[in-house]
Amino acid sequence: MNKVRIGIVGLGNMGSGHAQYLIEGQVKGAELTAVSDINPKRLKLAKEQWGDRVLTFESPEALFRSGAVDGILLCTPHYDHPRQAIDAFSCGLHVLVEKPAGVYTQQVREMNEAAAASGKVYGIMYNQRSNPLYVKLRELISSGELGEIRRTNWIITNWYRSQAYYNSGGWRATWGGEGGGVLINQDPHQLDLWQWTTGLMPKRIRAFCSFGKHRDIEVENDVTAYAEYENGATGVFVTSTYEAPGTNRFEISGDRGKIVIEDDKMTFWRLRELESEFNRTNTNAWGQPEIWKCEIPVASGGAQHKEITQNWTDAIMGGTPLLAPGEDGIKGLTLSNAMLLSTWTDNWVSLPIDEDVFYDKLQEQILFSANGKR
CATH class of the missing domain: 3.40.50.720 (NAD(P)-binding Rossmann-like Domain)
Structure with missing residues (x-):
């Protein structure tokens, strides 16, 4: 060939x-x-x-x-x-x-x-897996430079979409046309990067989705989700399409400090020693680990x-x-399905999700939509 x-x-x-x-x-x-x-x-x-x-x-x-x-x-x-x-x-x-x-x-x-x-x-x-920022983040985490992950927090609210955008196509922002809103349309890259860079998938998720908030649409356009991991770490994912100006800030805290990606820059607040080690040996009631603020150089490029x-x-x-x-596509989709299912059932959702229950709930939304209900 x-x-x-x-x-x-x-x-x-x-x-x-x-x-x-x-x-x-x-x-x-x-x-x-x-x-x-x-x-x-x-x-x-x-x-x-x-x-x-x-x-x-x-x-x-x-x-x-x-x-x-x-x-x-x-x-x-x-x-x-x-x-x-x-x-x-x-x-x-x-x-x-x-x-x-x-x-x-x-x-x-x-x-x-x-x-x-x-x-x-x-x-x-x-395509965001080729972004040097996230490639570098994944390298730092997988190499152990950040230590064991303790918390993740991603605020991604700069997906501003006006009503005119939603009105531009009858299939947009509908359960039958797109199958969801911000989670399925705008956020697949972030949901992928959330687990790809950290190497972690949650054990359970509790989410609160708002449907048609400040917009005349039927699907979710405002989400706050809380995730728990097997190692005791926690994560928060916040997203919306109506905030102006919006924010895109990904923060990952580990035993060795904190990494923040914002405004296309990466900052590493690195501890001189592991927090767990400092805590074990420290005898000063008001002592804190020594922290170095490092601006991490990131290669240009990423096609x-x-x-x-x-x-x-x-x-x-x-x-x-x-x-x-292609097999990785199911991971980010599992996160978005879990967030919707948690909202629809008003409860925690364990991963892997019950796929039959999610499918049935989705069909209910499509049926409501077809009957002119929200």
Whole structure:
């Protein structure tokens, strides 16, 4: 294989963006050879832009069975990802899926199983995993530099969306169209990074979601969640889409100090010795550990979407390990499902969640929505 022939399913904002850098040859070893979309206007525009260079198909199924591609990049609505990925795997194709992996973990688990059975390369577009800030954070934590994690706190409220945004598409902010709100649409990257950088998944979650707060929508747009971990650590995740100005601050406290990421900078308040060791030996009633404030240098770069696509291409061509394996998509989705389920049941939710209960609760929301209820 000299090049990986890539097909894109869905030519909305994300699909068109991926298509552009592929057409421009910015991914070594990859070539955009086909696209599909159910909207005839988008296919017409693709033909006008790219002519005979790229084949167009009116359905994903036709594209999968065309023999024109080796791998598929799925940029379709959330609910469609698992079904289309499973179909693509059955046709012997590699798959790279846009985030989120799906709407509920039950369907994503089926997608993961199909991927494993196919033996094909399966990735997810977690482009923030290429962000040098979070790469460095993960390195510092995994190396033990921060010590055992004790607390995490992420405030991510700079997802401002006006009512005009929600009014721009009938599928937006609906249970039947998107399957959720800020957790499924805006926050998949943060929910992924929360567990990817720390290496921790909670043992249980208690969350409080508000639906249509300050906006005329039916899904969650304000969330405060509290997580507990097996090692005794705790975490808080706060997000919304109506605050202006918003905040994006990720704080991780460990036995060796505290790391804060904010305004695209990383600061490490590092203790000279482990807090646990200081506490064991200290005899001064008012003593405190010595603290060094360190501005952590972070490399420039991080090609975001292109880097994930390049990595996926390299994995197909030569077996390069994936930065964002598709199987990881279920982890962040588990967190968002747990937060919604906790709110719907007004109770703690243990992980792994009861997938059948979540599915039934989601169907209730879709039914209420169809009947004009909130």
